[in-house]
Amino acid sequence: MSLTQADVRRIARLARLQVNDTEVAEVEQKLNGILGLIEQLQAIDTEGVEPMSHARDVALRLREDVATETNRRAAFQAVAPAVEDGLYLVPKVIE
Incomplete structure (x- = not known):
């Protein structure tokens, strides 16, 4: 295919x-x-070529899905300008 001006x-x-x-x-x-x-x-010709998920054949090291930080939600919401029912309230942007 060739494009013209x-x-x-x-x-x-x-x-x-x-x-x-x-x-x-x-x-x-x-x-x-x-x-x-x-x-x-x-x-x-790509017949018989297996799709790759990565350019190099690597295996990722996995870690346990464990919470490492303590829940500080109450402390953060204590200093928030507006909170209701555990949710942060923000000004309405779209009218």
Whole structure:
């Protein structure tokens, strides 16, 4: 697939980008280069290749899910400007 200068102007208008006449040729060349790279990637045979979750085969060290801090909710709410039923009250932003 190859883009024309008219395509570049239309894409720029849809993306709300200002591309003047002197930049159109440069943008066209860059976009066609990107599309060419995508075509090369799509041509690669990936049949039988297992998907990877990470580039390196690593196993994460896991830790126990244990609370290490004490519950200081009452202390934090004691200094809060406004609290009701254990919840922080904030000013209304959207009317």
